[in-house]
């Protein structure tokens with residue numbers, strides 16, 4: 001894991017160096033924008049930009065990619081439910097929450113404990129490092145009756161799919177996103193003999 005993290009850090013720093021060298025000719029993308037971003041009157045450090053881009057790529061693209069596989073596998077294995085959802089698209093959001101409760105796309109996040117306390121009878125001390133395991137928590141019988149059963153109509157208020165508290169996922173509302181063209185960016189056609197596009201800049205709204 002440490003090696004992979006170092007590899008990603010180096011990749012991102014190379015992108016930053018490339019943009020710094022290009023100056024005004026740097027591509028007007030998010031990486032360049034982050035280089036010029038000011039927070040509390042100062043530029044972001046390379047380490048901060050690496051962290052943000054790691055979150056965007058691993059945390060967000062990764063969870064969405066995993067969700068597609070999880071939902072696809074579930075639907076393939078449950079043809080009657082597939083039919084029901086096709087006939088009643090309004091039932092799809094609840095079904096997604098329940099499928100991803102049963103098999104979450106994001107396994108864990110880590111925290112450093114800020115004060116001495118007890119979690120489920122287990123003492124933890126300020127400074128300890130803990131791992132939050134979202135998937136087992138979402139199968140906890142204390143939170144969900146018959147936790148391993150697929151019940152799309154169940155109360156999802158204790159579903160930890162999107163986390164909880166200060167760091168709750170700000171991407172969650174995007175499941176109702178619409179698509180719009182990116183301003184000042186045009187789709188690039190694919191090169192012969194392929195058809196379609198090499199890239200289509202879109203905005204999620």
Ligand code: HEM
Nearest residue numbers: 060063064067105106109161162163166167168169170171
């Ligand atoms: C099914 C897809 C997704 C799942 C299951 C998911 C889940 C989560 C969870 C559990 C957290 C809390 C992490 C923590 O407590 O440390 C989180 C944080 C976050 N998510 Fe998502 N996420 C998904 C997709 C997305 C997408 C598409 C975006 C953005 C477009 C996004 C943006 C973020 C960001 C920026 C944070 C960090 C928030 C913070 O630390 O304050 N997520 N996500």
